[in-house]
Amino acid sequence: MIFQFLIVLVLNLNLAFAQESENPPPANLGSSEQTGGVAESSTSTFSLEGVVLEKGTRKPLADVNIFILPHKLKATSDTKGKFMFDAVPAGNAEVVINLTNYNKYSNNITFDKSLRDWKIYLDRSSAFTFETVVTGTADKRDDTTRRLKQEEFLSAPGAGGDPVKAVQNLPGVSRTTGSQVIIQGAAPEDTRYAANGHTIPLVFHFGGLSSVVMPEAVESIDYLSAGYGPEYGNALGGVINLNVRSPKKDRTHALAYMDIFNMGGLIEGQINESSRYLMSARYSYIGLVFGAIAKGNDDFSLTVAPTFADITGVYEKDLGETDAFKLTTIGSQDTLGFVLKKPVNDDPSLRGEFSQRTEFYRLIPEWNRKLGSSETRLSASVGQDSTKSVIGDNYFKLNMDSISLRAEWNSQIEPTWKTYFGMDSSLNKYKLQTRLPSGFSAGGVSNPFSSGEVKTVNYSDRADGYGVYWRNELKISAESKMTYFPQLRVDYLSPTKETLPQPRMALRYELTPYSFARGSVGLYSQIPTGRQFNEEYGNPDIKASQATHYVVGWDRDFREGASRGQMLTTNLFYKDLRKLVISSSEFVTRDGEQVPERYNNKGKGRIQGAEIQLKSYLDPFSISTSYTFSQSFRTEPGQKEYPSAYDQTHSLNVIGSLQTEKWLYAARFRWVTGQPYTPVVDSSFDSDSGTFVPIRGEYYSKRKPTFTQLDLRVDRKAVYDTWILSFYGELQNALNIKNEEGFQYSYDYKKREKVTGLPMIPTVGVKGEF
């Protein structure tokens, strides 16, 4: 079925290009429709009205000079693209338009009375530089914040158009199995994911397939690394925030797309003068692929094909000159189910029925008011999370009601002082029902499921966090080149009953208008996970982990206002990690009784490194080279300092692209030091469960081979007068390198086989939009 689909897709591609080439515009691109709009004068001349639009997007073009030759007539379009000629002689004449960033328009037209509603479509010189209309853009407050705009991540090679995967192309960001994001050597769980500033429970479907918001509904994605500002907390590594975009205001737009794994659509438009909407939906049929792989496997029966779906909705309303309201809705669902007739890894607990259903939704209302030099922002996120997993006789059911609140007031107090006061809080009420063994994992090696003590838990509780912050931007004088950013964040965490003040300080020195030096230092904290502070599975006395970040950097824009040239970004970072939560097999006395500790805060760590990124804009080429040197270490009682699981010492990313009028060619080359792993040196047979318990060697004392991958991508746009048809083809792992992702051990851990990553994967997709 997959191959039939591909054949149909390729046939449609050929047909569309054939249609495009069969109707070439006369004389050098651009086109026009001539259907009327005329007033006859008493002589052989007549007045003529028309409109100039951008081909494909139908965007009105203002201040465009239209010439009619040889009569030397000239008209200029207004803000709505409309123009008028008072006296156009009847007969043949040439219409000429020259506009920067657009192909020259030249067309011979016979002017007569039948000419009505004259529309001229101008073709952009490159189909890939359509302006993204952005309103209400989230501001970028920290120099360490990097932002990818939609046009950057939609065509990023190797990312499949996904914004979160495209973040892996940035310096300091690496990847591990399943597209999890590693920020500067920190664990994936140390990264906080948000949408419009509010935490969301997960950012990927099925842990790495695709992010939970349709990329075309995302305006930009922010990546906040070491030294990030006080607006966020609870993340020792960094923050990744999706900014859901505002609906377009000019007219109704729609798009629909389909690729090998999923399909989706988006529609947006104006409701009235002051309000507009956007709705998007996606559905994945990856289950068909999965089912084809699983077909014929006697030990495995697919009962619920893996599917994911997500919806995004936006409603915006202007409330006068100073106020604006926006309501964003995000919903996501993942489902999967199968029956295992044979235990996995000979673990008797891992057999039988497996099913997984994860869903969440968020309603995010936002209200902004700008009054003079002050701005007030209020937003909330209300939603529910639901996870239900069944693994044989075991189950995990979590239902959570979640409310998060953000409020901020900022004001330019004086020309040299801007201040921000804000609040960032979350209230979570959850109900947990589980029947699971108390699993143990250390050094990246997990004990068998069956070897743990099975616990049944059924209770409800709350986990709230209250945060307030204060940020400042200060200069000694208006002419001063040094800007100071003193900041403070204070969090109260109800599960650990801690009040955590986190002062932060940043500096920026303007060496030249295009060159900045910067530095920052600050305290950060992170709440333990629910499992870690849960009384049955964790340690109710556990505390938040803490870190101090130190960053210095230098930015230089060699283009100095031009469009061609280079941009250089450099960073040195150091993180001191304290009170890290680690697994414990010790027993402690709690309320007069000996109980297993399970977790404690005796872990420590340090992360140090340097990043450099050089971007070269050499129209039509662009090249981005990112190199990160990063060392990440951990220590815990009984172990000497060892590299952490996320120590990827060298990471090189080179991305190149070539843009022509209708084609975009891109390639990404990645070379990353292999991740450390803990060897299993022996095992012991657990006679009670029938499984083998691994005996670990020195933690992370071995290292996998380097990871190397080349991804290729081709985009083609066919721009018609009133719509655009896009095709893309992507070849991930074009060199078909068998990168080692992990091991599969024999039942007694005495032998192992490498588990390699995905082979060369071709994907194709098609999208139509107007």
Add this chain to the structure above:
Amino acid sequence: MKKHFILFTVSFALLSCNENELPKAYQLDKLRILAIHADSPELADSALPASVNITTYVSDTNGDGRVLQFTAAACPDPGVAYGAEPTCDGNPLKVDLAVPDVTATSQAANSGIFGLPNLTGAIPAFSVAVPTGLLTGRSAIDQYNGVAYLVTIKVRGGGESARSFKRIFVSTKPTQNSNPTISDIKSNGASLATLPSGEVELTSTIGTAETYTVKSADGDDSRTERLYTSWYVNKGELKSSITLDGEESKWT
């Protein structure tokens, strides 16, 4: 939310679970400890101190009858379920247990005693004295559910070695756990009297599963045992090395 990722990763990994070249758990092709049997898997706290007889089932099909040396010890469970290494080394309450060397001698077929020619079976039993005080300082819930006394055994022979451990639980529950029973092994529905040839469906006739109660802070949870049969062969292939209740496993 990490669990759903693990589940999905497991689901992709398992698709090749029968395609790798790794040795299978049912294959008897090296020195192994197949089981440790305690005649009393659980003791009432009120009955302590008490002795428990330990029978160890060993397989050394390629050992040519070499001498097997055993090292055994017992101690309070250091917390294996919470990640502690299953060993009594370094435990101040460790008790060394004397287990004599074993040399394979001629045996009657199917006697179940370790010896020639099968080199698979039980070695002479030894006893473990379970001391009092194991429940001291533990919560009432833990005392009811049971606290483990660990027995560890290591066997060495000709450069190979194998380790295993067994928990003997001590609890305050009114009825202690007893061992499941297996009364017959059948091949294609008939009692297995001689070793089969060709393809056969193997089943085990097992006793009744016990019901029991597990206490937690949220209340009592009534559970029923799941009885698994582990299968081992030194020749041929088994479809399943572990079967649940009366399930069959195909041997070829």
